[in-house]
Amino acid sequence: MPRRTYNIAMVSDFFFPQPGGVESHIYQLATKLVDRGHKVVVITHAYPDRKGIRYLTNGIKVYHVPFAIIYRSATFPTVFSFFPMFRNIMIREQIDIVHGHASLSSLCHEALLHGRSMGLRTVFTDHSLFGFAEAGSILTNKLLKFILSDVDHVICVSHTSKENTVLRAALDPVMVSVIPNAVVSENFRPRKYPPEPPAPNNGFGNATPAVHHLGPNDPVVIVVISRLFYNKGTDLLTASIPRILENHPNTRFIIAGSGPKSIDLEQMIEQNVLQDKVEMLGSVRHEQVRDVMVRGHIYLHPSLTEAFGTVLVEAASCGLYVVCTAVGGIPEVLPGHMTVFAKPEEDDLVVATGKAISALRANKVRTEKFHDQVKAMYSWDNIAKRTERVYKGIMGDITEAEFYGYDVGNTAAWNGESHSGVRSFALIDRLKRYYGCGVWAGKLFCLCAVIDYLLFVFCEWFWPRDGIDIAREWPRKIYHSDDDD
């Protein structure tokens, strides 16, 4: 049987040229899926200097939808005015699966709703953690519940994030998978790493990278790269730096990133006269992150909330010893020998950093091995493979038992609703799911779903399907499946 490939639409408000974690996640995942023989298009909104349809490396097609223009010229809520164009793109690209990213992206939510109305399979990837108490979170959670009650599958980047999403959107945990982020380890090599892997038959086998010891008088350099916001723990950092420097005078700090809290950091430096020990670099581009990281020995990450923390993986890949707060999904990211955990409070962070510095001074940590270990743990190939399995599951190409686990069918708690490839597209079933969302919200959601469906029927009549050109395909890659498949 030939391997089945899919046409996938990644939808998110967050995509290049804007920098960020979600953006690069979508790009890397798309690239690897293309390598596996799938077709991927990305749908995002237009930027002032980037409109229309573009191609990225590997034949990834990006639709920069001129969203704002339609929005301004029509008084319709954005929710429904996007539908005709979305439908046009889905039909011309012959999309099977709509994959939305990031829970704060309204484009993604709309696409998932419209995708279900059109009878497409939908997947949602959640990249963030949310609280339950503030007004903003409550609203977002309600919206998320609305959208996710009819999504075929949800992917979270860590188990903490999964727990959070399941609670927020009242989902069945079975239909939530955990697939972490990854890093392109070639872009995050330590400073003295051999540039090319040695030839296999040169007689010496695998040359392990040289052990680099820290001399007794060498300063320990601590790197911090993060946006300087409250939730990234900048206040914690501001409070700890003077105390760490007091305890360990032969230490330097390099802080990269910008944000509203940078002024606090600068004030701290001035007050304590630490100009020669703390270097502030301002914001750095993602390509430069590696060059900043390899200048240091320890990576300090004082974040207060984090769904995954890709930057930790990047730091470990650069051969840095990681000190981080044990919040959110962070404890799942790296193995214990690469990290020192701290509680998200000042005293504990100072103690943990002290521990890390002494461990490095004693040359107890084999940081030169981190790169290869991280490389083995995190690769986009693996992420793409796992994502592909989710696609297979929702398209019904692997059996329900294989996808959801064999015990699922036997539990008494199972409500009998079939979950995999046969999640019903019938409007009445979709309405049932929406109706269960809440007393008032349920009715409102049903109304939205019905309007969306009517709009779909209208589109089918007004812009008939066979009146839409099918886009020419980029030549597909032929994927030779490896042994694991």
Add this chain to the structure above:
Amino acid sequence: MLTAAPHLHVRRPSPTTAEFTVSTYPPHPTLTQRLLLVLVGTLRVVLALGAGMLLYAAWWTQLSPSAYEQSNIWLLPAAQHEFLLYGTALGRGAADVAARAPAWALVPLCLGALYAAVKRIHVEERLLVLRGLGIQTRSTPATVLLGWLGWLGSRGGGGANNNGGGGPTRFIPTEKIRDVLINEAFWGFGVRYILVVVVEGEEGARRRLPEAAAAPRGRRGGLAWAKGVSVRRRRDRWRRAAAGEEAEVQGYQATLDRGRQDVAGVGYGRERGRGSGRVMTSRNVITNNI
């Protein structure tokens, strides 16, 4: 029924010339279709005359008394107007309707009917490629009237643009063509293929392009692929028909110097282009062959 799915016709008058025509006119009209077209044409003439008559009656009956007393309104003495309106059965009927119906309903209705009467049923766009000379684009105007006007204008202009009433043409000499681009663009609520000719020395057009691409289009604006033919068949037909032409089009691509170029859109698929941002639907002709 009256229109067919857009189809491509390639004509090669000489070994160095190729003309691509995309049209919704039925390629081989059946007898029924011919009869229908004649019928619809007649109906349109009657509709136009009727609407004109009603407007005329409305204008005459609601004319102010002072204007009424002036003779020679519209080169005719008042008596002749009287005769036109009240001397014939048709005129009496029109005057009757005009007197009863309120002006605010009558006038827009008549204008709408007039528009329907002169609106073109078929759309046709042409791209003429002349090796060593350049390319010429032509598309049908929105209404029949504009076609006639264009024809009259071109006759007066010494025949340089003579096109037999087919609408305005634009000739782009080879030396002015900097580049020919085929891409997709957002057009109204959808995405379409476009053929863009980058013309030297046309300032400011680059800015217009994205806006034009985002402008909404009318119900059946442009040659959107109509129903009837399956996409695959259609695509194959394009491919077969224009396979030979691709090389020629490529030949006209000037060396790329992207320093300061301006895009003169030779057209987005739109039968009534505005200003110089004209585009032609022949985009699909070439697009499907690269």
